[in-house]
Protein backbone atom coordinates (compact mmCIF):
# COMPACT_ATOMS: atom_id res chain seq x y z
CA UNK A 1 0.00 0.00 0.00
CA UNK A 2 2.60 2.61 1.02
CA UNK A 3 5.26 3.43 -1.52
CA UNK A 4 7.92 0.83 -2.09
CA UNK A 5 10.29 3.16 -3.87
CA UNK A 6 12.36 5.83 -2.22
CA UNK A 7 13.76 9.05 -3.61
CA UNK A 8 16.01 11.64 -2.01
CA UNK A 9 15.29 15.35 -2.12
CA UNK A 10 18.56 16.87 -1.02
CA UNK A 11 19.33 14.89 2.13
CA UNK A 12 15.70 14.00 2.83
CA UNK A 13 14.44 10.50 2.01
CA UNK A 14 10.89 10.32 0.67
CA UNK A 15 8.99 7.04 0.57
CA UNK A 16 10.20 3.48 1.01
CA UNK A 17 9.41 3.54 4.71
CA UNK A 18 11.07 6.91 5.50
CA UNK A 19 9.27 9.16 8.02
CA UNK A 20 6.54 11.24 6.38
CA UNK A 21 8.30 14.46 5.31
CA UNK A 22 6.74 17.83 6.09
CA UNK A 23 6.86 20.54 3.48
CA UNK A 24 5.53 23.99 2.88
CA UNK A 25 5.62 26.55 0.10
CA UNK A 26 6.93 30.10 0.31
CA UNK A 27 4.33 32.79 -0.16
CA UNK A 28 6.95 35.32 -1.20
CA UNK A 29 8.11 36.33 -4.66
CA UNK A 30 11.15 34.10 -5.06
CA UNK A 31 13.01 36.95 -6.78
CA UNK A 32 12.85 38.79 -3.46
CA UNK A 33 15.78 36.92 -1.95
CA UNK A 34 15.60 38.53 1.52
CA UNK A 35 11.89 37.89 2.04
CA UNK A 36 12.12 34.36 0.66
CA UNK A 37 15.11 33.22 2.70
CA UNK A 38 13.49 34.72 5.80
CA UNK A 39 10.36 32.68 5.20
CA UNK A 40 12.38 29.54 4.45
CA UNK A 41 14.16 29.93 7.79
CA UNK A 42 10.80 30.39 9.52
CA UNK A 43 9.36 27.18 8.04
CA UNK A 44 12.59 25.31 8.77
CA UNK A 45 12.45 26.48 12.39
CA UNK A 46 8.84 25.31 12.57
CA UNK A 47 9.97 21.84 11.45
CA UNK A 48 9.67 21.76 7.65
CA UNK A 49 11.89 19.14 6.04
CA UNK A 50 11.47 20.64 2.56
CA UNK A 51 10.22 23.88 1.07
CA UNK A 52 8.89 24.78 -2.37
CA UNK A 53 9.32 28.09 -4.12
CA UNK A 54 7.50 29.31 -7.22
CA UNK A 55 9.66 29.96 -10.27
CA UNK A 56 7.51 31.75 -12.86
CA UNK A 57 10.18 34.25 -14.09
CA UNK A 58 13.86 34.47 -14.98
CA UNK A 59 14.46 36.78 -12.01
CA UNK A 60 13.26 33.96 -9.71
CA UNK A 61 15.95 31.69 -11.14
CA UNK A 62 18.57 34.32 -10.32
CA UNK A 63 17.45 34.44 -6.68
CA UNK A 64 17.13 30.63 -6.60
CA UNK A 65 20.89 30.30 -7.18
CA UNK A 66 21.54 32.05 -3.84
CA UNK A 67 18.58 30.53 -2.04
CA UNK A 68 19.66 26.90 -2.63
CA UNK A 69 23.05 27.70 -1.11
CA UNK A 70 21.76 29.58 1.93
CA UNK A 71 18.64 27.53 2.72
CA UNK A 72 18.83 25.22 5.75
CA UNK A 73 16.48 22.73 4.00
CA UNK A 74 16.20 21.38 0.43
CA UNK A 75 14.42 23.55 -2.14
CA UNK A 76 11.81 22.36 -4.63
CA UNK A 77 11.35 24.64 -7.64
CA UNK A 78 7.71 24.87 -8.72
CA UNK A 79 7.37 25.20 -12.49
CA UNK A 80 4.33 25.63 -14.68
CA UNK A 81 4.09 26.10 -18.47
CA UNK A 82 7.69 27.10 -19.17
CA UNK A 83 10.00 24.10 -19.37
CA UNK A 84 13.07 26.30 -19.85
CA UNK A 85 12.58 27.55 -16.29
CA UNK A 86 12.72 23.92 -15.14
CA UNK A 87 16.02 23.45 -16.99
CA UNK A 88 17.40 26.66 -15.50
CA UNK A 89 16.21 25.75 -12.00
CA UNK A 90 18.07 22.44 -12.23
CA UNK A 91 21.18 24.35 -13.33
CA UNK A 92 20.61 26.78 -10.44
CA UNK A 93 20.92 23.91 -7.99
CA UNK A 94 17.27 23.19 -7.05
CA UNK A 95 17.03 19.95 -5.07
CA UNK A 96 13.80 18.90 -6.78
CA UNK A 97 11.59 20.12 -9.63
CA UNK A 98 7.84 20.10 -9.38
CA UNK A 99 6.06 20.06 -12.70
CA UNK A 100 2.77 19.07 -14.20
CA UNK A 101 3.56 17.13 -17.38
CA UNK A 102 0.13 18.19 -18.68
CA UNK A 103 0.96 21.88 -18.87
CA UNK A 104 4.63 21.95 -19.72
CA UNK A 105 4.29 21.82 -23.53
CA UNK A 106 4.21 18.14 -24.51
CA UNK A 107 6.27 14.97 -24.01
CA UNK A 108 9.35 16.32 -25.82
CA UNK A 109 9.62 19.20 -23.32
CA UNK A 110 9.13 16.76 -20.42
CA UNK A 111 11.88 14.62 -21.97
CA UNK A 112 14.30 17.56 -22.01
CA UNK A 113 13.62 18.28 -18.34
CA UNK A 114 13.98 14.58 -17.46
CA UNK A 115 17.33 14.39 -19.29
CA UNK A 116 18.67 17.46 -17.48
CA UNK A 117 17.36 16.23 -14.10
CA UNK A 118 18.87 12.78 -14.62
CA UNK A 119 22.25 14.25 -15.49
CA UNK A 120 22.15 16.46 -12.38
CA UNK A 121 20.75 13.74 -10.09
CA UNK A 122 17.73 15.89 -9.33
CA UNK A 123 14.39 14.20 -8.56
CA UNK A 124 11.00 15.48 -9.67
CA UNK A 125 7.52 15.73 -8.33
CA UNK A 126 4.95 14.92 -10.96
CA UNK A 127 1.81 16.79 -10.02
CA UNK A 128 -1.73 16.31 -11.26
CA UNK A 129 -4.44 18.77 -10.24
CA UNK A 130 -8.16 18.38 -10.68
CA UNK A 131 -8.25 21.77 -12.39
CA UNK A 132 -5.73 20.98 -15.11
CA UNK A 133 -6.32 17.48 -16.45
CA UNK A 134 -5.35 16.69 -20.06
CA UNK A 135 -8.13 17.32 -22.63
CA UNK A 136 -8.69 13.65 -23.50
CA UNK A 137 -9.71 13.02 -19.87
CA UNK A 138 -12.31 15.80 -19.62
CA UNK A 139 -15.23 13.54 -20.44
CA UNK A 140 -14.09 10.91 -17.95
CA UNK A 141 -13.62 13.72 -15.44
CA UNK A 142 -17.31 14.62 -15.77
CA UNK A 143 -18.38 10.99 -15.29
CA UNK A 144 -15.83 9.88 -12.73
CA UNK A 145 -13.48 12.59 -11.44
CA UNK A 146 -11.54 10.18 -9.24
CA UNK A 147 -10.80 7.77 -12.09
CA UNK A 148 -9.84 10.74 -14.31
CA UNK A 149 -7.31 12.02 -11.75
CA UNK A 150 -5.79 8.59 -11.25
CA UNK A 151 -5.68 7.90 -15.01
CA UNK A 152 -3.85 11.20 -15.59
CA UNK A 153 -1.31 10.34 -12.90
CA UNK A 154 -0.78 6.80 -14.21
CA UNK A 155 -0.34 8.15 -17.76
CA UNK A 156 2.28 10.62 -16.53
CA UNK A 157 4.06 7.85 -14.66
CA UNK A 158 4.10 5.76 -17.84
CA UNK A 159 5.51 8.75 -19.75
CA UNK A 160 8.32 9.20 -17.22
CA UNK A 161 9.12 5.48 -17.37
CA UNK A 162 9.24 5.62 -21.18
CA UNK A 163 11.72 8.46 -20.75
CA UNK A 164 13.72 6.16 -18.49
CA UNK A 165 13.27 8.52 -15.55
CA UNK A 166 12.12 6.96 -12.29
CA UNK A 167 13.45 9.41 -9.71
CA UNK A 168 10.13 11.03 -8.89
CA UNK A 169 7.20 11.24 -6.52
CA UNK A 170 3.61 11.78 -7.55
CA UNK A 171 0.80 14.00 -6.33
CA UNK A 172 -2.84 14.10 -7.26
CA UNK A 173 -4.72 16.93 -5.69
CA UNK A 174 -8.28 18.06 -5.65
CA UNK A 175 -10.27 20.65 -3.77
CA UNK A 176 -12.64 17.83 -2.83
CA UNK A 177 -11.61 15.93 0.28
CA UNK A 178 -13.52 12.70 -0.61
CA UNK A 179 -12.02 12.74 -4.14
CA UNK A 180 -8.52 13.29 -2.78
CA UNK A 181 -8.92 10.35 -0.42
CA UNK A 182 -10.43 8.04 -3.04
CA UNK A 183 -7.94 9.04 -5.77
CA UNK A 184 -4.88 8.54 -3.58
CA UNK A 185 -6.15 5.18 -2.31
CA UNK A 186 -6.61 4.03 -5.90
CA UNK A 187 -3.27 5.45 -7.00
CA UNK A 188 -1.43 3.75 -4.13
CA UNK A 189 -2.77 0.43 -5.45
CA UNK A 190 -1.62 1.17 -8.99
CA UNK A 191 1.86 2.63 -8.57
CA UNK A 192 4.70 2.16 -6.10
CA UNK A 193 6.27 5.62 -6.35
CA UNK A 194 6.27 7.91 -3.30
CA UNK A 195 3.14 10.01 -2.91
CA UNK A 196 2.91 13.67 -1.98
CA UNK A 197 -0.39 14.49 -0.26
CA UNK A 198 -2.27 17.75 -0.08
CA UNK A 199 -5.70 19.30 -0.45
CA UNK A 200 -5.69 22.05 -3.08
CA UNK A 201 -6.89 25.48 -1.98
CA UNK A 202 -7.96 24.06 1.35
CA UNK A 203 -8.91 27.47 2.74
CA UNK A 204 -8.17 29.55 5.79
CA UNK A 205 -6.18 28.41 8.78
CA UNK A 206 -9.36 27.12 10.40
CA UNK A 207 -11.17 25.37 7.51
CA UNK A 208 -7.99 24.45 5.70
CA UNK A 209 -6.52 22.75 8.75
CA UNK A 210 -9.70 20.76 9.30
CA UNK A 211 -10.06 19.70 5.67
CA UNK A 212 -6.40 18.70 5.58
CA UNK A 213 -6.63 16.81 8.86
CA UNK A 214 -9.64 14.85 7.59
CA UNK A 215 -8.30 14.18 4.08
CA UNK A 216 -4.63 13.61 4.81
CA UNK A 217 -5.36 12.00 8.15
CA UNK A 218 -7.55 9.33 6.54
CA UNK A 219 -4.83 8.50 4.00
CA UNK A 220 -1.93 8.61 6.44
CA UNK A 221 -3.83 6.37 8.84
CA UNK A 222 -4.03 3.86 5.97
CA UNK A 223 -0.28 4.08 5.49
CA UNK A 224 -0.63 6.14 2.29
CA UNK A 225 1.50 9.25 1.79
CA UNK A 226 5.21 9.95 2.05
CA UNK A 227 5.31 13.74 2.23
CA UNK A 228 2.59 16.26 3.05
CA UNK A 229 1.87 19.92 2.54
CA UNK A 230 -0.98 21.75 4.21
CA UNK A 231 -2.20 24.55 1.92
CA UNK A 232 -3.51 27.45 3.96
CA UNK A 233 -4.57 30.94 2.91
CA UNK A 234 -2.10 32.72 5.13
CA UNK A 235 1.12 34.56 4.40
CA UNK A 236 2.70 32.77 7.34
CA UNK A 237 3.91 29.55 5.75
CA UNK A 238 5.14 28.28 9.12
CA UNK A 239 1.47 27.88 10.14
CA UNK A 240 1.15 25.19 7.47
CA UNK A 241 4.09 23.36 9.00
CA UNK A 242 2.62 23.50 12.50
CA UNK A 243 -0.65 21.99 11.26
CA UNK A 244 1.23 19.26 9.38
CA UNK A 245 3.07 18.34 12.54
CA UNK A 246 -0.09 18.19 14.60
CA UNK A 247 -1.57 15.74 12.08
CA UNK A 248 1.54 13.55 12.16
CA UNK A 249 1.75 13.74 15.95
CA UNK A 250 -1.92 12.87 16.35
CA UNK A 251 -1.39 9.75 14.24
CA UNK A 252 1.82 8.98 16.13
CA UNK A 253 3.70 8.93 12.84
CA UNK A 254 6.35 11.39 14.00
CA UNK A 255 7.33 13.13 17.20
CA UNK A 256 8.22 16.78 17.53
CA UNK A 257 7.96 18.89 20.62
CA UNK A 258 5.54 18.47 23.50
CA UNK A 259 2.05 17.05 23.19
CA UNK A 260 -0.60 19.08 24.99
CA UNK A 261 -3.73 17.31 26.15
CA UNK A 262 -6.58 19.26 27.67
CA UNK A 263 -10.06 18.36 28.84
CA UNK A 264 -12.91 19.91 26.85
CA UNK A 265 -14.14 21.67 30.03
CA UNK A 266 -17.69 21.54 31.30
CA UNK A 267 -19.84 23.13 33.98
CA UNK A 268 -17.42 21.92 36.66
CA UNK A 269 -14.59 24.09 35.36
CA UNK A 270 -13.09 26.03 38.23
CA UNK A 271 -10.60 28.40 36.62
CA UNK A 272 -9.96 30.38 33.42
CA UNK A 273 -8.81 27.43 31.39
CA UNK A 274 -9.15 29.20 28.02
CA UNK A 275 -6.34 31.56 28.91
CA UNK A 276 -4.30 28.95 30.76
CA UNK A 277 -4.30 26.44 27.87
CA UNK A 278 -3.27 29.09 25.32
CA UNK A 279 -0.52 30.28 27.65
CA UNK A 280 0.77 26.74 28.20
CA UNK A 281 0.66 25.92 24.49
CA UNK A 282 2.68 29.04 23.69
CA UNK A 283 5.26 28.38 26.40
CA UNK A 284 5.64 24.74 25.35
CA UNK A 285 6.85 25.89 21.92
CA UNK A 286 10.21 26.57 23.57
CA UNK A 287 10.69 22.84 24.30
CA UNK A 288 11.89 20.35 21.69
CA UNK A 289 11.29 17.16 23.67
CA UNK A 290 8.05 15.20 23.06
CA UNK A 291 6.85 15.42 26.68
CA UNK A 292 3.11 15.14 27.29
CA UNK A 293 1.48 17.89 29.33
CA UNK A 294 -2.12 17.67 30.53
CA UNK A 295 -4.54 20.38 31.61
CA UNK A 296 -7.64 19.31 33.52
CA UNK A 297 -10.33 21.86 34.26
CA UNK A 298 -11.20 20.45 37.65
CA UNK A 299 -9.95 17.90 40.15
CA UNK A 300 -13.29 16.12 40.55
CA UNK A 301 -12.03 13.04 38.66
CA UNK A 302 -8.62 13.17 40.26
CA UNK A 303 -5.77 12.81 37.79
CA UNK A 304 -7.72 10.02 36.08
CA UNK A 305 -7.34 9.92 32.33
CA UNK A 306 -4.27 12.17 32.37
CA UNK A 307 -2.29 9.85 34.63
CA UNK A 308 0.06 8.92 31.77
CA UNK A 309 1.05 12.58 31.18
CA UNK A 310 4.61 13.56 32.03
CA UNK A 311 3.29 16.69 33.71
CA UNK A 312 -0.12 18.17 34.29
CA UNK A 313 -2.24 20.57 36.22
CA UNK A 314 -5.71 20.39 37.59
CA UNK A 315 -7.39 23.23 39.37
CA UNK A 316 -10.09 24.29 41.76
CA UNK A 317 -11.24 27.83 42.56
CA UNK A 318 -8.36 28.91 44.78
CA UNK A 319 -5.84 26.13 44.51
CA UNK A 320 -4.59 23.71 41.92
CA UNK A 321 -2.34 20.69 41.70
CA UNK A 322 0.79 19.98 39.71
CA UNK A 323 1.15 16.30 38.98
CA UNK A 324 3.53 14.05 37.12
CA UNK A 325 2.91 10.56 35.72
CA UNK A 326 -0.12 10.00 37.89
CA UNK A 327 1.37 11.30 41.13
CA UNK A 328 0.79 14.65 42.86
CA UNK A 329 3.86 16.90 43.07
CA UNK A 330 2.44 19.90 44.95
CA UNK A 331 -0.56 22.17 45.32
CA UNK A 332 -0.24 25.84 44.51
CA UNK A 333 -2.51 28.90 44.37
CA UNK A 334 -4.51 28.83 41.10
CA UNK A 335 -2.91 32.00 39.73
CA UNK A 336 0.53 30.39 40.07
CA UNK A 337 -0.39 27.11 38.35
CA UNK A 338 1.23 27.82 34.99
CA UNK A 339 4.48 29.24 36.37
CA UNK A 340 4.73 26.40 38.88
CA UNK A 341 4.10 23.84 36.12
CA UNK A 342 6.97 25.21 34.03
CA UNK A 343 9.22 25.39 37.09
CA UNK A 344 8.65 21.64 37.56
CA UNK A 345 9.26 20.91 33.88
CA UNK A 346 12.52 22.90 33.99
CA UNK A 347 13.53 21.11 37.19
CA UNK A 348 12.93 17.79 35.38
CA UNK A 349 15.31 18.74 32.57
CA UNK A 350 17.89 20.20 34.98
CA UNK A 351 17.90 16.84 36.80
CA UNK A 352 18.63 14.95 33.57
CA UNK A 353 14.98 14.08 32.83
CA UNK A 354 14.19 12.93 36.36
CA UNK A 355 10.98 14.01 38.04
CA UNK A 356 11.99 15.80 41.24
CA UNK A 357 9.46 15.31 44.02
CA UNK A 358 9.38 16.64 47.59
CA UNK A 359 7.67 14.01 49.75
CA UNK A 360 6.00 16.51 52.11
CA UNK A 361 4.64 18.68 49.27
CA UNK A 362 3.50 15.61 47.34
CA UNK A 363 1.64 14.28 50.40
CA UNK A 364 -0.04 17.66 50.89
CA UNK A 365 -1.10 17.64 47.22
CA UNK A 366 -2.43 14.07 47.47
CA UNK A 367 -4.47 15.00 50.54
CA UNK A 368 -5.96 18.02 48.75
CA UNK A 369 -6.85 15.88 45.74
CA UNK A 370 -8.40 13.11 47.82
CA UNK A 371 -10.59 15.63 49.63
CA UNK A 372 -11.91 17.05 46.34
CA UNK A 373 -12.50 13.57 44.92
CA UNK A 374 -14.39 12.50 48.05
CA UNK A 375 -16.47 15.67 48.05
CA UNK A 376 -17.57 15.00 44.47
CA UNK A 377 -17.66 11.21 44.51
CA UNK A 378 -21.21 11.01 43.16
CA UNK A 379 -20.81 13.55 40.35
CA UNK A 380 -21.48 12.14 36.90
CA UNK A 381 -18.63 13.87 35.07
CA UNK A 382 -18.03 13.29 31.33
CA UNK A 383 -15.07 11.10 32.25
CA UNK A 384 -17.09 8.99 34.70
CA UNK A 385 -19.94 8.61 32.19
CA UNK A 386 -17.42 7.48 29.57
CA UNK A 387 -15.88 5.00 32.03
CA UNK A 388 -19.34 3.64 32.90
CA UNK A 389 -20.19 3.27 29.23
CA UNK A 390 -16.91 1.44 28.62
CA UNK A 391 -17.50 -0.91 31.55
CA UNK A 392 -21.02 -1.66 30.30
CA UNK A 393 -19.74 -2.46 26.81
CA UNK A 394 -17.07 -4.78 28.25
CA UNK A 395 -19.70 -6.54 30.37
CA UNK A 396 -21.95 -7.04 27.34
CA UNK A 397 -19.07 -8.33 25.22
CA UNK A 398 -18.16 -10.78 28.01
CA UNK A 399 -21.75 -12.04 28.20
CA UNK A 400 -21.90 -12.60 24.43
CA UNK A 401 -18.57 -14.47 24.53
CA UNK A 402 -19.75 -16.64 27.47
CA UNK A 403 -22.92 -17.51 25.57
CA UNK A 404 -20.90 -18.40 22.48
CA UNK A 405 -18.58 -20.66 24.48
CA UNK A 406 -21.52 -22.35 26.23
CA UNK A 407 -23.18 -23.00 22.89
CA UNK A 408 -19.96 -24.42 21.42
CA UNK A 409 -19.58 -26.79 24.41
CA UNK A 410 -23.19 -28.02 24.21
CA UNK A 411 -23.62 -31.66 22.97
CA UNK A 412 -26.05 -30.48 20.29
CA UNK A 413 -23.53 -27.96 18.94
CA UNK A 414 -23.05 -28.18 15.19
CA UNK A 415 -26.15 -30.38 14.70
CA UNK A 416 -28.58 -27.57 14.41
CA UNK A 417 -28.61 -27.54 10.62
CA UNK A 418 -28.16 -31.28 10.11
CA UNK A 419 -30.96 -32.83 8.03
CA UNK A 420 -32.77 -35.82 9.54
Ligand code: SF4
Nearest residue numbers: 263265266297298381
Ligand atom coordinates in the same frame (compact mmCIF):
# COMPACT_ATOMS: atom_id res chain seq x y z
S1 SF4 B 1 -15.28 17.26 34.73
FE1 SF4 B 1 -13.81 16.72 33.15
S2 SF4 B 1 -14.39 18.00 31.40
FE2 SF4 B 1 -15.36 18.92 33.20
S3 SF4 B 1 -13.87 20.45 33.87
FE3 SF4 B 1 -13.48 18.59 35.06
S4 SF4 B 1 -11.86 17.53 33.90
FE4 SF4 B 1 -12.75 19.08 32.53
